[in-house]
Structure formats: C-alpha cells, structure tokens
Amino acid sequence: MLQQSVDPRHAINDEPLQLSVVIPTKNEAGNVEPLLERLGVALAGIEWEAIFVDDSSTDGTPELLTRIAQSDRRVRLIRRIGRRGLSSAVVEGALASTTPIVAVIDADLQHDEKVLPDLYRAIADKGHELAIGTRYAANGSTGEWAEDRLKISRFATALASPIMKTRLSDPMSGFFAVRRDILLEAAPRLSTVGYKILLDLVASHPRPLKVAEVGYTFGTRQHGESKLDEMVALEYLELLLDKAIGRFVPVKLVQFGAIGMLGVGVHLTLLYMAMNMVGAPFATSQALAVIGAMTFNFALNNKFTYRDQQLKGFAWVGGLFSFYLVCSLGAVANVGIGSLVYEQFHGWWIAGIAGAIVGSVWNYVASSWLTWTKR
Known part of the structure; x- marks a missing residue:
C-alpha cells in the first residue's frame, strides 16, 4: 500500500x-x-x-x-x-x-x-x-x-x-x-x-x-x-x-485644541472677507464666520483627531450638524462661565481664558460622545 x-x-x-x-x-x-x-x-x-x-x-x-x-x-x-x-x-x-x-x-x-x-x-x-x-x-x-x-x-x-x-x-x-x-x-x-x-x-x-x-x-x-x-x-x-x-492630558484633547486655534484664524479671515470684500453687515458676517470655522474644525478633526472613527458619506453630514449643536452649547458655556468669573475677579482676560477653556473642554467631551461616538 x-x-x-x-x-x-x-x-x-x-x-x-x-x-x-x-x-x-x-x-x-x-x-x-x-x-x-x-x-x-x-x-x-x-x-x-x-x-x-x-x-x-x-x-x-x-x-x-x-x-x-x-x-x-x-x-x-x-x-x-x-x-x-x-x-x-x-x-x-x-x-x-x-x-x-x-x-x-x-x-x-x-x-x-x-x-x-x-x-x-x-x-x-x-x-x-x-x-x-x-x-x-x-x-x-x-x-x-x-x-x-x-x-x-x-x-x-x-x-x-x-x-x-x-x-x-x-x-x-x-x-x-x-x-x-x-x-x-x-x-x-x-x-x-x-x-x-x-x-x-x-x-x-x-x-x-x-x-x-x-x-x-x-x-x-x-x-x-x-x-x-x-x-x-x-x-x-x-x-x-x-x-x-499622555498621563496628564489626553492627546486627542491637545489635537482638538490645536485645530481649534487654527479655527480662530479661519473665523477672523472669513469675518474680514465678509465685511470688507463682500460688504455684509457685522451680524451676518459673524454668523458666516462662525459656521465656516465650525465646519473647518469638524472637517480637520474628522480627518486627523478622530481618523480611527472617521465619518463618511451621510454620516459625515449628520456628524457636522451634531458638531454644530455641540459647539453652539459650548459657546453658551463659554459666555456663562466667562461672565461668572468676570463678576468675581473683574479681570476681562481671566474671564476670557476661563470661558474659552470651559467651552473647549465641553466641545471636546461632548463631540467625542455625540459626534464621534463609537458605533
């Protein structure tokens, strides 16, 4: 055999x-x-x-x-x-x-x-x-x-x-x-x-x-x-x-903050262009600048900060609107905390920094939970 x-x-x-x-x-x-x-x-x-x-x-x-x-x-x-x-x-x-x-x-x-x-x-x-x-x-x-x-x-x-x-x-x-x-x-x-x-x-x-x-x-x-x-x-x-x-500060928060600072530049650029090149009123220009900056921040965070949970297609559009909502609430928190600090210490720059920090942390935490939540 x-x-x-x-x-x-x-x-x-x-x-x-x-x-x-x-x-x-x-x-x-x-x-x-x-x-x-x-x-x-x-x-x-x-x-x-x-x-x-x-x-x-x-x-x-x-x-x-x-x-x-x-x-x-x-x-x-x-x-x-x-x-x-x-x-x-x-x-x-x-x-x-x-x-x-x-x-x-x-x-x-x-x-x-x-x-x-x-x-x-x-x-x-x-x-x-x-x-x-x-x-x-x-x-x-x-x-x-x-x-x-x-x-x-x-x-x-x-x-x-x-x-x-x-x-x-x-x-x-x-x-x-x-x-x-x-x-x-x-x-x-x-x-x-x-x-x-x-x-x-x-x-x-x-x-x-x-x-x-x-x-x-x-x-x-x-x-x-x-x-x-x-x-x-x-x-x-x-x-x-x-x-x-990383033991002290989440790296994603650092990335989120860095993109946020870039977003400030985008906001000011759009505000200047709308007022001085288009001739739009300040309120209209400010609204356009806010929307443009939020869209910019969302796109960069989606591409880089949250690339492991990157949203595409219809999910990208849904994520953008949830990011708008998060940042709008963050702006309210920014103003509210800033006002409280100003009443206590009467220092505009301290109040401004405090409001910005609270607003940024809120935007990071809330968008991580709502916009880029793991599905």
Missing part, C-alpha cells in the same frame, strides 16, 4: 509551541503564501505558529488565510472589524498567543525571515528579554532606501530618544522578538498608536530591558501597496506626545 506523503509544514506532533509569529495584514494577499513558505524553511527545528491579524482587507487576504488555516494548524487568523492600526493589531495578536516568545514581522516580505531564529535564540538560549532586527547595527542595511528616506528615519530615531528607557539603534524597527511576559507587563501602559509598536514597548515598560540586536538588510516590497502615507508621520508624533504628556 502506498503511503501518502505529508507536507512537513502541516505535520502534527505533541511538542509544545515555542514561538508565535504575529503578522499584521492589510491587503497582503500576494505575500501570504510566499511568507509562510519562507517561515517554514527559516524556522525548521522550532515549534512555531503564525498569527495573522487582518484589518478588514478587501483583496481576499482573510479568505486566503482561512483556507490555509483549515489545512495548516500552525496558521491562525484574527479578523478585526472596525479597528485599525499596526500597533494595536500586534498587541491583539500577541495577547492571543500562549507561547513564551512572541515575534513580530511584516507581511510584505521586507523583513529578512532568516534572522528570526537568531532573534528567537537570543531570548530562548541567551537570556535576553528583547531581540530586534536592526538596519543600523553591524551587518544591517536599509537596502535600496533613498537618501531622503534615510534622513527622515534618522530624524525620527532622534526624536524618540528622550522617551526610551532602553537604548536601541533602531527603535523604528517593526521586526523583533520579545518574551511574552515582558509584553504583558507593558501592555497596560501601551498607547497602541500608529505603526511603531517596538518604540511603544520600550517607552511603556517600567524598566530598561536586556536587549540583543541582530543586523539585517531591509528588503523591497514585491506585492501589494505600501501603507506609508502622511498619516504615519502624524501617528508617530501622536505616539511621542502620548508618551511625553
């Missing part, structure tokens, strides 16, 4: 899993199978599993992973609906693991999977708590990066230096392995903002970690599209801000 050959990647044994490889995906259908093939070769001799965390891919990635996972028990899939972001995806995947060591690798084949065994052994055999694949240590390289991108990366690394408890040559790396208990210790403090989960980890852990660094050459994407856009830079700055002041 002929014996059916068994693909060693699919073989089932009783050995405990030693390593979970967490792989965030967003439209990476063309890279999934090549990556699994490479992991099977690189991690031979290590009992491993791959945990894919998919953020609502539309190119068939989750369907492909579902088919693969049905025949390969080492492949798991977490599908996220209504949630987004590489950092939060990594955390969710890591928390779903039970292995003593968790590794993180991108799905786009730009990280050199042949380095994974070195990262794993640095922790399992040599007692390190964290092992990172670095582009800037010995034997490391950024590959085909243009000089401009290299300068931006180095500048971002310099910005991160003040918040890191553990010194790293490449805190922007998304390619690393960590003891699972170390990640669990940091988990309650993680910001999970944006793409830089390694930086978040070393900034959030209460103490410096024992680190090993392994150089690798950053590869070139073969399939799919890069996720790098203007939002990546914004989310990076948001992460830095959260680590610096």
Whole structure:
C-alpha cells in the first residue's frame, strides 16, 4: 500500500509551541503564501505558529488565510472589524498567543525571515528579554532606501530618544522578538498608536530591558501597496506626545485644541472677507464666520483627531450638524462661565481664558460622545 506523503509544514506532533509569529495584514494577499513558505524553511527545528491579524482587507487576504488555516494548524487568523492600526493589531495578536516568545514581522516580505531564529535564540538560549532586527547595527542595511528616506528615519530615531528607557539603534524597527511576559507587563501602559509598536514597548515598560540586536538588510516590497502615507508621520508624533504628556492630558484633547486655534484664524479671515470684500453687515458676517470655522474644525478633526472613527458619506453630514449643536452649547458655556468669573475677579482676560477653556473642554467631551461616538 502506498503511503501518502505529508507536507512537513502541516505535520502534527505533541511538542509544545515555542514561538508565535504575529503578522499584521492589510491587503497582503500576494505575500501570504510566499511568507509562510519562507517561515517554514527559516524556522525548521522550532515549534512555531503564525498569527495573522487582518484589518478588514478587501483583496481576499482573510479568505486566503482561512483556507490555509483549515489545512495548516500552525496558521491562525484574527479578523478585526472596525479597528485599525499596526500597533494595536500586534498587541491583539500577541495577547492571543500562549507561547513564551512572541515575534513580530511584516507581511510584505521586507523583513529578512532568516534572522528570526537568531532573534528567537537570543531570548530562548541567551537570556535576553528583547531581540530586534536592526538596519543600523553591524551587518544591517536599509537596502535600496533613498537618501531622503534615510534622513527622515534618522530624524525620527532622534526624536524618540528622550522617551526610551532602553537604548536601541533602531527603535523604528517593526521586526523583533520579545518574551511574552515582558509584553504583558507593558501592555497596560501601551498607547497602541500608529505603526511603531517596538518604540511603544520600550517607552511603556517600567524598566530598561536586556536587549540583543541582530543586523539585517531591509528588503523591497514585491506585492501589494505600501501603507506609508502622511498619516504615519502624524501617528508617530501622536505616539511621542502620548508618551511625553499622555498621563496628564489626553492627546486627542491637545489635537482638538490645536485645530481649534487654527479655527480662530479661519473665523477672523472669513469675518474680514465678509465685511470688507463682500460688504455684509457685522451680524451676518459673524454668523458666516462662525459656521465656516465650525465646519473647518469638524472637517480637520474628522480627518486627523478622530481618523480611527472617521465619518463618511451621510454620516459625515449628520456628524457636522451634531458638531454644530455641540459647539453652539459650548459657546453658551463659554459666555456663562466667562461672565461668572468676570463678576468675581473683574479681570476681562481671566474671564476670557476661563470661558474659552470651559467651552473647549465641553466641545471636546461632548463631540467625542455625540459626534464621534463609537458605533
């Protein structure tokens, strides 16, 4: 009788899993199978599993992973609906693991999977708590990066230096392995903002970690599209801000306030144009300026501050009118509090500042609840 050959990647044994490889995906259908093939070769001799965390891919990635996972028990899939972001995806995947060591690798084949065994052994055999694949240590390289991108990366690394408890040559790396208990210790403090989960980890852990660094050459994407856009830079700055002041002031409140200050400029500009260029009466000009400034503030907050809950289509229109309502009530609160403070202290500037602060906080809290509430 002929014996059916068994693909060693699919073989089932009783050995405990030693390593979970967490792989965030967003439209990476063309890279999934090549990556699994490479992991099977690189991690031979290590009992491993791959945990894919998919953020609502539309190119068939989750369907492909579902088919693969049905025949390969080492492949798991977490599908996220209504949630987004590489950092939060990594955390969710890591928390779903039970292995003593968790590794993180991108799905786009730009990280050199042949380095994974070195990262794993640095922790399992040599007692390190964290092992990172670095582009800037010995034997490391950024590959085909243009000089401009290299300068931006180095500048971002310099910005991160003040918040890191553990010194790293490449805190922007998304390619690393960590003891699972170390990640669990940091988990309650993680910001999970944006793409830089390694930086978040070393900034959030209460103490410096024992680190090993392994150089690798950053590869070139073969399939799919890069996720790098203007939002990546914004989310990076948001992460830095959260680590610096997030214990005292919500970062979204800072963003909301900054957009509010821009809105003051928009208000004054529209007021000037309506009165001096159109010749409208002050009351009419003021009303147009108020509506214009509120619309401006809503649009920017929807695009940036609340991009993870961004309203589109008819929801955008409904959100705009709810924002009008919130800000109108905020204006009443502004005037009321300002008047009370003025009666007590007779200082117009103190009263003005007090009213503005109360109005701004009201607008932030109320719009978070009414306009951008999670549905």
